[in-house]
Amino acid sequence: MHRCASPLSKTMNMANEEFPLKKVCIICAKGTIEDVYAALVMSNGAVMEGIETKMFFTFFGLDAITKKTMNCLHTGTVGNPAMRMPGGLPFPTLLGVIPGVEAGVSSMMRSQMDKLDIPPVKEFLEMIEAGGGEVYACKLAMDMFKLKKDDLWEGVKEVLTVGQFYEKCGGLQTQIIFT
């Protein structure tokens, strides 16, 4: 049920107008297509709204900013109850384990996105950078996966510790978003 102009919603609307979001810090810790794109779409959307944007990639999220892997991310075809066949029928988990199926589904997903003008990962990151968004990598996860700065996309601004990232997240009207 929709109730109009309750005192609370009025107060909230005023708060939205008086304190618009000024900065978002978006953390991406997973490397599937959907997790990475959630972070990219949210970040690019923020940049397009004129909101200061900082991205932090950690754990498997590093795949999205690693030169070798960034443009061939996959989606999981096993253990994903929301996965459907093109016609809408449920996607049997047993099908998902057959070699090549995950790659096929992933490439189908990428081509669907291309039709909606959603760019490949590298181009998307470049768009975010072009609008002033900043991209950071997590030092701890890089140590864990034995990655060096040279392995990362050139646009990565810095490799940071968690503490250093939090230092960049200060300020009023800032939100930290974990995708």
Next chain:
Amino acid sequence: MAQKIIAGVTVDVNEEGYFTNPAQWTKELAAEVAREEGIQLTDKHYAILDFLRERHSKGEALTIRSVGNSGIIDIKGFYGLFPGAPMKKAAKVAGIPKPASCV
């Protein structure tokens, strides 16, 4: 429907100031709307406005990527010409509805 007088001409707009009838748009009105946004229009701006108006008239989605691929300007330059929120500002100046695309 709301109306607004821009440069002496009465125009139909929505509550956010976007034109509701793109046919009412002229270059002179664009210059005035841009001034309100703190932008002085150049030929480059007008080329982008024409591009967006054409895409809108064909019913194509207005995405920032399409502007970057237009051959008129790259995305960084687009942010430079319409600082802050480029798609929204450019659509407002171009006399077309606020872009409904997420990319």
